[in-house]
Amino acid sequence: MSSEFTTLEQRILLAKGLTEEQLAILIGAGVASRADFATIGTAATLCQLVPGLTDSVAIDVMGWGIGGPVAGGIDLPGGGPFVLDSPDAVYCLHCKTKQPKDYHSGDLCVACGKQAEPILSCFWCSSSGPGTFCRQCGAEFVPTAELDLAILLKREGMPKDAVPDKLRTMSGDDKDVLWGRVRKSRG
Numbered sequence: 364m365s366s367e368f369t370t371l372e373q374r375i376l377l378a379k380g381l382t383e384e385q386l387a388i389l390i391g392a393g394v395a396s397r398a399d400f401a402t403i404g405t406a407a408t409l410c411q412l413v414p415g416l417t418d419s420v421a422i423d424v425m426g427w428g429i430g431g432p433v434a435g436g437i438d439l440p441g442g443g444p445f446v447l448d449s450p451d452a453v454y455c456l457h458c459k460t461k462q463p464k465d466y467h468s469g470d471l472c473v474a475c476g477k478q479a480e481p482i483l484s485c486f487w488c489s490s491s492g493p494g495t496f497c498r499q500c501g502a503e504f505v506p507t508a509e510l511d512l513a514i515l516l517k518r519e520g521m522p523k524d525a526v527p528d529k530l531r532t533m534s535g536d537d538k539d540v541l542w543g544r545v546r547k548s549r550g
């Protein structure tokens with residue numbers, strides 16, 4: 364099967380930032396159709412085939428060539444590798460089923476009927492919500508079982524960001540001591 368890029372495909376590749384020279388190298392390497400990008404697989408491999416190609420052009424070209432998000436190979440500044448799922452997808456905590464698009468926090472899982480994600484209370488501002496961080500004040504949620512410990516640490520003047528870290532690194536003995544103080548503060 365003789366295949367080569369159509370004029371349109373060549374135009375698209377040039378528009379993505381390839382130079383005429385890089386396009387020629389690509390074709391010389393045996394890449395002659397959009398389907399061949401699936402064989403290349405990652406933007407990193409594309410960079411190896413075409414010397415001088417920048418990461419961003421490679422990602423753009425691969426995104427077009429594969430027709431979807433590019434898997435791994437290059438870490439984007441600040442973003443990490445592409446992920447296939449939209450970032451707001453919610454998965455059930457209990458059975459890992461992806462929740463429908465019209466999911467609202469607090470809804471029950473469509474597959475198992477349990478609450479799909481836990482609603483946690485914020486130790487800092489005492490509002491509650493789903494996820495890892497408080498929507499109201501940005502504090503990281505602590506496990507519900509340690510909420511009282513976190514509230515105590517807050518009362519004692521520990522900064523908002525330090526409390527979840529402190530609880531994570533604290534030994535069981537230290538927590539016991541802290542629980543003693545919680546009980547005392549309850550009177």
Ligand SMILES: [Zn+2]
Nearest residue numbers: 455458472475
């Ligand atoms: Zn479920």
Ligand SMILES: [Zn+2]
Nearest residue numbers: 485488497500
């Ligand atoms: Zn909060």
